[in-house]
Each structure stands twice: as structure tokens, then as C-alpha cells.
Amino acid sequence: xxxxxxxxxxxxxxxxxxxxxxxxxxxxxxxxxxxxxxxxxxxxxxxxxxxxxxxxxxxxxxxxxxxxxxxxxxxxxxxxxxxxxxxxxxxxxxxxxxxxxxxxxxxxxxxxxxxxxxxxxxxxxxxxxxxxxxxxxxxxxxxxxxxxxxxxxxxxxxxxxxxxxxxxxxxxxxxxxxxxxxxxxxxxxxxxxxxxxxxxxxxxxxxxxxxxxxxxxxxxxxxxxxxxxxxxxxxxxxxxxxxxxxxxxxxxxxxxxxxxxxxxxxxxxxxxxxxxxxxxxxxxxxxxxxxxxxxxxxxxxxx
Amino acid sequence: xxxxxxxxxxxxxxxxxxxxxxxxxxxxxxxxxxxxxxxxxxxxxxxxxxxxxxxxxxxxxxxxxxxxxxxxxxxxxxxxxxxxxxxxxxxxxxxxxxxxxxxxxxxxxxxxxxxxxxxxxxxxxxxxxxxxxxxxxxxxxxxxxxxxxxxxxxxxxxxxxxxxxxxxxxxxxxxxxxxxxxxxxxxxxxxxxxxxxxxxxxxxxxxxxxxxxxxxxxxxxxxxxxxxxxxxxxxxxxxxxxxxxxxxxxxxxxxxxxxxxx
Numbered sequence: 001x002x003x004x005x006x007x008x009x010x011x012x013x014x015x016x017x018x019x020x021x022x023x024x025x026x027x028x029x030x031x032x033x034x035x036x037x038x039x040x041x042x043x044x045x046x047x048x049x050x051x052x053x054x055x056x057x058x059x060x061x062x063x064x065x066x067x068x069x070x071x072x073x074x075x076x077x078x079x080x081x082x083x084x085x086x087x088x089x090x091x092x093x094x095x096x097x098x099x100x101x102x103x104x105x106x107x108x109x110x111x112x113x114x115x116x117x118x119x120x121x122x123x124x125x126x127x128x129x130x131x132x133x134x135x136x137x138x139x140x141x142x143x144x145x146x147x148x149x150x151x152x153x154x155x156x157x158x159x160x161x162x163x164x165x166x167x168x169x170x171x172x173x174x175x176x177x178x179x180x181x182x183x184x185x186x187x188x189x190x191x192x193x194x195x196x197x198x199x200x201x202x203x204x205x206x207x208x209x210x211x212x213x214x215x216x217x218x219x220x221x222x223x224x225x226x227x228x229x230x231x232x233x234x235x236x237x238x239x240x241x242x243x244x245x246x247x248x249x250x251x252x253x254x255x256x257x258x259x260x261x262x263x264x265x266x267x268x269x270x271x272x273x274x275x276x277x278x279x280x281x282x283x284x285x286x287x288x289x290x291x292x293x294x295x296x297x298x299x300x301x302x303x
Numbered sequence: 304x305x306x307x308x309x310x311x312x313x314x315x316x317x318x319x320x321x322x323x324x325x326x327x328x329x330x331x332x333x334x335x336x337x338x339x340x341x342x343x344x345x346x347x348x349x350x351x352x353x354x355x356x357x358x359x360x361x362x363x364x365x366x367x368x369x370x371x372x373x374x375x376x377x378x379x380x381x382x383x384x385x386x387x388x389x390x391x392x393x394x395x396x397x398x399x400x401x402x403x404x405x406x407x408x409x410x411x412x413x414x415x416x417x418x419x420x421x422x423x424x425x426x427x428x429x430x431x432x433x434x435x436x437x438x439x440x441x442x443x444x445x446x447x448x449x450x451x452x453x454x455x456x457x458x459x460x461x462x463x464x465x466x467x468x469x470x471x472x473x474x475x476x477x478x479x480x481x482x483x484x485x486x487x488x489x490x491x492x493x494x495x496x497x498x499x500x501x502x503x504x505x506x507x508x509x510x511x512x513x514x515x516x517x518x519x520x521x522x523x524x525x526x527x528x529x530x531x532x533x534x535x536x537x538x539x540x541x542x543x544x545x546x547x548x549x550x551x552x553x554x555x556x557x558x559x560x561x562x563x564x565x
Contacts, residue, residue, distance in 0.1 A: 186362055187413035187472075191427035191479055192403035195395060201430060205417050284417045284459035 053254035057245065058261065066241030067262050073226040073237060074266075076158045078219050081165030088170035089177060090199075103170070110167035116231050118164055122156040123232035153234035160232065165222060172214045176207035208281040216274030220267050238262055310374060311335035312514055313359065313483060318368035320354055328354045330538035331368070336531065338482075341515045343525040346535035347560055352518040353410075355535070356487050359516070360405040361398055373482065377401050403431065406476030410488040412468040414460040420447060420471045421456035424478050431479070446474040450504050466497030470504055477508075484508065486517040522564055525549060534560070 043049060057063055091103035110118065126147040135141035180203050188198035227239035234240075238259055246255040313336040320329040328351045336342045344352045357363045359370060361378050370377045378398065379390040393401070414423050424443035428434045434442065447453045450470040460468050469489055476484060486505065490498045502524055509515055509528045519525060525532055526549050534542040534557045542554040552558050 181413070183409060183411055183413040184415065187407075187409065187415070187475075188427075189362065189399070190360055190402055190405070190407035191475070192399045192431045193427060194399055197430050201426065202415055206415075209417075281417075284419070284461055 048253060049257070050251060050254040051257075053249075053251050054257045054261075057255060057258050060245075062241050062245065063238070063258060063262070066236065066238035067266070069236040070223065070226050070238040070262075071266065073154075073157060073161065073229065073234075074219065074223045077161035077165055077226075078215075078222055080158065080162035081169055081218075081222075082215065084162065084166035085169035085173050086204075088166060089173035092170065092174055093177070107167045107170055110164050115160070115164045115225060116228050119157065119160040119228055119231040122151075122160040123153070125156065126151050153229075153232050154236075156232045157226075157229040157234040161222065161225065161229070165218065169215070169218060172218070173207070173211055176209075176211035177203060179210050180206045205281065209278075209285060212274070212278050212281050216270065216277070219274070220270055223266055223270065224263065312338040312373055313516065314371040314374075315355075315359070316369045316371075318355065318358060318370060319366045320351070320358060320363060321366045328538055329358070329365075332535075332538075332540055334533065334540065336483075336514065336516055338514050339512045340530035341509045341517065341528050342531040342533060343529045344516065344518045344533045344535060345520070345522070345525060345560070346541075347563075350535045351538045352535050353487050356407075356485050356516065356518050359485060360402050360407055362407075372401065372404060375401070399431075403479055404482045406479060406481035406484045408469070408472050408476055408484065408486045408489045410491050412460070412465070412472045412492070414468055414472055414475070416460050418459075419456065420452060420458050420460070420463065423460070423471055424475045427475070427479055443474075443478055446478045447471065449477070450474045451500075464497055465493045466500045469493065469501045473501075473504055473508075483514045483516065486515065486519065488518050488520065490519065490521060520564060522549065522561070536560070 088103045088106060091099045092107075094100050094103075129147055132145045132147050132150065133141045134143040134145075184202050184206065185198050188202045193202070226237050229237055230240050235244075242255045242259040246252040249255070313334070315332055315334040318329050318332040318334075319327070321327050332351075332355055334355070344355070346352050354363060358365050359372075359377075364378065378393060378401075380393060381388050382391055383389075414420075415426065418426060421440070421443050424446055425436075425439045428439035428442055429436065432439075444453060444456065447456055450473050452467060452470050452474060455463060455467060455471075458467075460471070463471065473489075489505070490501050493501065498521070502521065505515070505517070505524070506528060517524070526546050529546045532544060532546055532548045533540055534548070534552075534554065536556050542548060542552060542557045548557070549561065552561060
């Protein structure tokens with residue numbers, strides 16, 4: 001990275017030595033530059049890319065609605081997934097054998113089968129259970145719905161993605177909780193705080209510092225995994241839409257580029273958000289904080 | 304009835320602690336401390352001093368014996384049943400209520416790293432005492448001033464020296480206005496030049512009549528401020544008495560320990 005040159009203190013006889021030369025490095029740089037030049041010139045020379053088509057479809061309403069749906073699927077699956085993963089992680093640490101075992105089984109099952117298979121399954125729930133009834137188990141029934149009404153493609157897709165995600169995420173969350181010094185919870189206890197207060201206000205915020213980078217990773221991964229929802233089938237996300245247009249126009253390559261541009265844009269946005277969230281939870285830890293005696297704390301960028 | 308002037312505020316009877324079913328750390332501790340006095344617990348590493356202190360505020364459950372704070376049995380309720388007296392575990396809420404009466408200062412400070420000095424002290428005032436935010440801030444500020452950390456209220460623990468962190472930790476415990484302050488080797492993790500500032504805060508507390516139980520290796524502190532000195536070795540109390548004990552120990556193991564640390 002490039003750093004702003006800082007003002008240096010003047011000292012007498014500052015060492016100003018000739019650096020060691022790296023001839024091999026220069027050869028490497030030249031080779032890389034050559035490859036880059038070839039690729040770029042080819043992008044302009046090769047007519048099969050059809051950048052005119054890319055431009056035509058980039059802001060096509062159907063594509064934009066695909067981007068929106070991909071975002072909605074990602075966001076809702078991640079929110080449900082993260083919340084569920086915390087429940088699973090807390091269950092996993094429980095003293096109770098049944099809670100611990102249930103959590104273990106859930107993770108074993110949903111981590112152990114392909115997400116594609118799970119999505120197909122959730123799409124078929126309506127076949128397996130044509131009606132969903134609400135009532136007391138083994139007792140009377142209060143409401144009854146047709147499964148197809150509630151279990152639309154979108155719901156099945158979010159359910160499938162979030163359950164799968166929570167299984168992975170709970171292990172991340174567990175590692176985060178375990179990394180927090182037990183002395184923190186003890187300090188909370190001696191102050192008379194309840195278990196929930198310690199969890200929410202002391203342990204969780206510190207675990208978040210460790211959990212957030214992998215959550216960012218998982219979110220980016222989820223953004224791309226949403227392209228599998230056509231298994232449900234759910235026919236509105238970005239991958240499905242670009243594929244459908246490509247099939248109709250017989251122009252797969254420019255539409256792949258359109259999809260790629262949008263996926264990369266979304267990922268870039270997520271990376272910016274991740275950096276912000278990391279900085280928030282890094283409070284008191286890895287930010288280089290400058291303190292003014294009278295004013296509030298100024299956090300200088302550490303990202 | 305419990306009488307504050309004559310009955311000890313902390314009383315432990317025949318306390319045993321066994322870790323993992325085989326490590327017998329406390330082998331029958333009898334202990335008492337009067338209100339407004341300073342007790343120091345001395346002894347070699349692994350003698351069970353810290354474990355005993357942690358038993359007092361229920362960070363560890365005891366395997367046998369009884370601990371009374373202000374005459375109240377801690378951790379359990381004794382009920383008469385047809386088959387004799389039986390112990391019932393207290394609920395989490397009741398345990399928290401009992402713990403609140405004992406402030407604790409840890410060897411490694413255990414400040415909340417994601418909160419500033421002021422927020423550390425405010426935390427329990429807000430969520431346990433349900434204080435209004437402004438009141439909590441004022442109270443926290445006053446206690447930070449008391450330990451000489453008022454000007455550092457906005458610092459995160461990582462930006463403070465060990466001695467400063469420990470002073471904030473003391474303020475955090477004091478802010479809950481406990482009846483008894485427990486100190487678990489409060490200066491052992493500090494660089495030698497930082498020990499003094501923490502000891503001076505503790506000295507001030509002692510002279511203001513706070514009931515203190517201090518596990519420490521600071522013989523000087525023990526000699527000057529203790530109303531009672533307790534020597535522990537291998538899970539039992541081998542000697543106890545006034546600070547005089549430090550000058551004229553009777554037990555042979557106490558003599559050997561003092562020779563090593565002085």
C-alpha cells in the first residue's frame with residue numbers, strides 16, 4: 001500500500017544507503033505487464049465479447065430486479081442464519097445433554113449434505129406435506145394452511161439457504177465465544193450481572209470482533225450461493241435472469257459479463273460494509289486511537 | 304439474631320473444594336473477618352488462597368462446609384424437611400444478589416476491553432442497579448476520581464498501563480457499593496514501578512474503614528494495614544493472627560515462607 005509520507009524529525013547523519021537491487025523482480029514485473037497487456041488488447045480486439053450487448057443489458061429492468069432479489073435472498077438468509085447460529089452455538093455450550101445433542105445433530109445434518117440438495121428438498125416440502133396445521137402436538141388443531149400458499153419459492157429458498165448457513169456459522173460463533181477470556185464473564189458475575197446481561201453486553205460484543213471477519217466472508221459466499229436457488233425452483237435471482245436472457249438471445253458471453261459485473265459490484269459493497277463493522281467491533285482493540293484529554297476519542301483509520 | 308458489631312461479616316466453616324473430583328485444593332478452611340477490618344491471606348503458590356477467595360463470592364462452588372456473609376448462608380438455602388435439614392440451591396438471581404455485596408478485584412484486572420474506563424464503571428450501575436444514564440455517569444465519574452483516574456475516563460483499557468487498569472477495576476467494584484472488597488493478588492501482574500499506585504489506592508480504602516480481604520504477596524502491605532493475617536499452605540490455614548504474626552511466626556512452614564519472600 002501507499003502511505004502518506006509523514007513528517008520526519010531531522011537528525012544529524014541520517015542513514016541514506018543505496019538499496020539492494022532485485023534483477024529477478026524486474027523480470028517478473030515485465031512478464032506480468034506483458035500478460036496484462038495481451039489480455040487488455042484482446043478485450044478490445046475480440047468482437048465475440050459483444051460489449052455493445054453488455055451495455056444494452058447492464059441496466060435492463062429484469063437484470064436490476066434480479067440484482068434486487070439476489071440481495072434480498074442474501075440479506076434475509078444471512079440475518080436468519082446468524083441469529084439461528086447464535087442459538088445453536090449457545091445450545092452447543094449448554095449443560096443439558098438434549099440441547100447440546102440437538103445442536104450437534106443439526107450441524108451434522110445441514111453441514112453434511114449439499115446445499116443444492118437441501119434447496120431441492122425445501123422446494124418439495126409441499127409434496128411431502130400438502131397441508132400445514134397449527135395446533136397442540138398429538139392434540140387439537142387450530143389452523144390449517146395449504147403448504148403451497150406459505151411455502152412459496154422465495155420462502156423455501158431463504159429457509160434452505162439460512163438453515164445451511166446457520167450450521168456453518170454456528171461453528172464460527174462458537175469459536176468466537178471460546179476466544180473471549182473467561183475472566184470477562186467472571187467480572188460480570190462479581191458485579192451482579194445476570195447470565196443474559198453478561199452474554200449480550202460483555203461476551204457477545206467481544207466475540208463479534210472475532211466473528212465479524214468470517215461473517216463477511218460467509219456473506220460474500222452467500223451472495224454467490226443464491227445462484228443455486230433455481231433448484232427450488234425460485235426464478236428471479238440474478239443468475240437465473242441472466243441465464244434466461246442468454247438462452248433467449250443466444251448471447252451467453254455478454255450476459256455472463258453483465259452478471260459478473262453485478263456480482264462484483266455487490267461483493268465490493270459488502271466489503272466496504274464489512275470493513276466498517278469490523279472497525280466498530282474492534283473498539284478498544286485494534287484501532288489506533290488517539291486520545292485528546294478533553295475531547296472525544298478520535299479513531300484514525302486502521303483498515 | 305445477627306449482630307453487626309460482634310458477629311463476623313464473613314464466616315467460613317470447614318470449607319472444602321475438590322477440582323475434577325480428585326484435586327483437593329481446600330481441605331477444611333475455617334475463617335472469619337470482622338466488619339471494617341483488613342484481612343490479608345498469604346501463602347505459597349498453589350496453597351488455595353485464590354480458590355478460597357473465589358469461593359467467597361461463588362465463582363467456585365464449594366464441596367463441603369458453609370460460607371456465611373452477614374450471617375446469611377451463601378449459595379444455598381437450608382430447609383427443614385421430614386428427613387432432616389436439606390440444602391436447596393439458590394436461583395441465579397439470588398446468587399447474583401448475594402454476589403453484589405462482595406466487590407472483586409482480579410489479578411488480571413478483567414476490565415471490559417470494548418468499553419472505556421468510564422463505561423466500565425457505569426456498566427453494572429446501568430444494567431444491575433438500573434440507574435439512569437446521567438446518574439450512572441456521575442457516580443462512575445466520582446469513583447474514577449477517587450482512584451485518581453478521572454482524567455482518563457475516555458481511555459480504553461488497552462491504552463492504560465497495568466496500574467491504571469487495576470485502579471479502574473477497583474473503581475468499578477467500588478461503584479456497586481459492596482460491603483466487602485475482595486482482592487485477588489491485585490499487584491501480581493504489574494510491573495514493579497506500578498505496584499505503588501495500586502497499593503496507595505488500597506491503603507486509602509483500608510483507612511476509610513472498608514472491609515477488605517486481600518490475597519497478596521506484598522508483605523509490606525500486609526504488615527502495615529492488616530488487622531488480621533492468615534497463612535495458608537496446602538489447602539489449610541496454618542497460622543492466623545494480628546499483623547504481629549509476620550514478625551513472630553510460630554509455624555515452621557510460615558517461617559520458611561516468610562524467609563523466601565522477604
